[in-house]
Amino acid sequence: MNIILTTLNSRFTHSSLGLRYIYANMNELTCKTKIMEFSINDALQSVAENILDENPSIIGIGVYIWNASEVKELIEIIKKVAPDTTIILGGPEVSYEPFRVDFSAADFIIQGEGDTSFYNLAKKITSGEKIEQRIIKPVIENLKSVELPYKYYTDEDIKNRYIYVEASRGCPFLCEFCLSSIDEKIRSFDLDKLIEEFEVLWQRGARNFKFVDRTFNINMRLANRILDFFLSKDEEYFAHFEVIPDHFPDSIKEKITRFPHGALQLEIGIQTLNNEIANNINRPLKLDKIKENIEFLETRTTAHIHLDLIVGLPGEDLESFGRNLDALTQMSSCEIQIGILKKLSGTTIARHDETFGMVYSDTPPYDILKTRELSFKDIQNMKRFARFWDIYYNSGNFKNSMQLLKSDGKIYSSFSDFSLWIYEQTASTYKISLDRQAELLFSYLTCKQNCAEERVAEAMINDILKVKGRAVPKYLKPFYTQEKQEVESKSSHFNKRQARHQ
Known part of the structure; x- marks a missing residue:
């Protein structure tokens, strides 16, 4: 009886940490189980076709917001051609x-x-035990006893894919749009075992x-x-962490300053800088x-910083969002990711629907369509704004040119006009060459x-x-004069000599 664990990742370079956790805890069924991504x-x-070529009796599929529609179609195909195959779904999209x-x-x-939970269910199925419940309710795992999954990243994964890891689960905050707020208690894995596993990954060549x-x-x-684990390494590496913005004690700060350029990326969820809006979604805000x-x-520090803002939060209008964006660009020159609010099952964001006129799409990713403060047209324009912001601001390809869009150090208003104008010219937000x-x-x-052409x-x-x-x-x-070329050439040679010297 073969068991296949599978999912549809959003990209080839991504890998499923969840499937590897299940595989690591399949006990005596491990020899009958295979991961296919x-x-x-x-x-x-x-x-x-590829899955059914393995003649599986059980197929476990991880379901996420980015693959929910495709998984629906996939299981319907499988059930039509192999109706006796048992299909088990899991993941955030079916958990609530x-x-x-x-x-x-x-x-x-x-x-x-x-x-x-997957092992326990698969064991009952393989033993022929009758199972009354179709939906298996959640259990809170004891992370100290869960087998770690990292040895099941293949050499091919290490070479070509992101290596996802975790040290803890849960979140102490109650942000109403976020699934993590449901699990309020933070639970940590055994730290000694975790470091041992990371060291094995490192010795195998993992650097991301x-x-x-x-x-x-x-x-x-x-x-x-x-x-400390990463700071002890001499070779180049890349480590990404999601952090909260208001908790950087001195010991953490001191360590972050020691990371070499390009080694550390920090993702910081700001979401809004408006205290009234933050209170609406039960998010603490220590400005x-x-x-x-x-x-x-x-x-x-030399860390790459990635800040997050959300469009469409209950009660927030475009003026407030614009102030948030202007404030962040004045604080930092880092990447600012602009997301659109989503209504995920299990979250409490729905309590604002009537008060703030919140209307969402019923299909993944369940994004906001309009609010009391933002019309459908406003939301559509902001989706395009977010895409063009990635292309021009976050890409880093136009750092000098972007400064010309600022007025009194502010950028939201002028970039909004620019975004509308680009869409008028292209009628597209994709496949626009550099x-x-x-x-x-x-x-x-x-x-x-009306900027001077020379400037x-x-x-x-x-x-x-x-x-x-x-x-x-x-x-x-x-505008690219011979004199300018010579100056830039000398500057380039100087920079190269400096780099070699350093």
């Missing part, structure tokens, strides 16, 4: 009701953590570690120990601490913002020359 870009009939996608074709659904903990820096003993810590990270992006920006700054050209040439292999386009050539 696919991506949402794969043809679903081909996915079904109401189910927004019809998964009635599945035989069983495991809610909550599946580390040991992405931690999925929601509040990595809340537990000081855990955070310090893990940071002074947030500003202090962002300034520290910006000026005293050269076309630059041409559009040059046209907008010179024709719509815009200088900024854009500096941006273009920072990207290896990019040539100065024809429309900028008149």
Whole structure:
């Protein structure tokens, strides 16, 4: 009796930590179990074919917000051609009701953590035991006794995929839009075992570690120990942590300053800087601490910082969101990810629907369609704003040119106008080449913002020359004088000598 554990990852470079936890805890069924991973870009009939080629009796599928619709179609295909195959679903998208996608074709659904629940169910199925309940209710795992999954990353995974790891589960905060707020108690894994597993991964060649903990820096003993693990390494590596913005004790700060350039990425969920809006969603907001810590990270460390803001929170209008964005760009030059509010089953965000006129899509990813403060058109424009913000601001390809969009140090209003204008020109937010992006920006700054061509050209040439292999386009050539080329060439040689010296 073969058992297949599978999911549809959002990209090939992603890997499923959840499947490996289940595999690590399959006990005597391990020899009959196999992990098979696919991506949402794969043809679903081909996915079904590959799975069924293994002649499975049981198929376990991880369901997430990004693959829910595809999983529905996949299980329907499998059930049509192999109706006797038992299909078990698990993951965040089926852990809370109401189910927004019809998964009635599945035989069983495991809610909550599946580390040991899947094994217990599979054991009953393989032994022929009659199972009364189709939906298996959540259990809270004892993380100290759960077998760790890291040895089940293959050499191919280590070479080509992100290695996801975790040191704890749960979140002490009650943010109403977030599934993590449901598990209020923070539970940690055995730290000694964890470090041992990380060392094995390191010896096997793993150099990219992405931690999925929601509040990595809340537990000081855990955070310090893990940071020490990486600081003890001499080779290049990359470690990603999700941290809370108002809790950086001195011991953590001191360690962060010691990470080399390019080694550390910190994702910080800001979401809003408006106290009234933060209170609406039960999110603590310590503005002074947030500003202090962002300034520290910006000026005293080489960490790559990734800040998050959300559009569409209950009661927040575009003016308030714009102030948030302006404030963050003034605090830091780091990447700012703009997300659209989603209504996830299990969260308490629904309590605001009537008061604030919150209307959401019923299909994944269940994003907000309109609110009392934001019209459907506003939300559509902000989705495009977020996409163009990634292209122009977060990409780092136009750092000098973006400064020309600022007015009195603020950028929201002018970038909003720029975003609307780009969409008028392209009717698209995707498949815009880098050269076309630059041409559009040059046209907008010179024709719509009335910036001097020489000033815009200088900024854009500096941006273009920072990207290896990019040539100065024809429309900028008149501004790219021989004298300027010689100055830049000397500067480039000087920088290279300095780099070699360092």
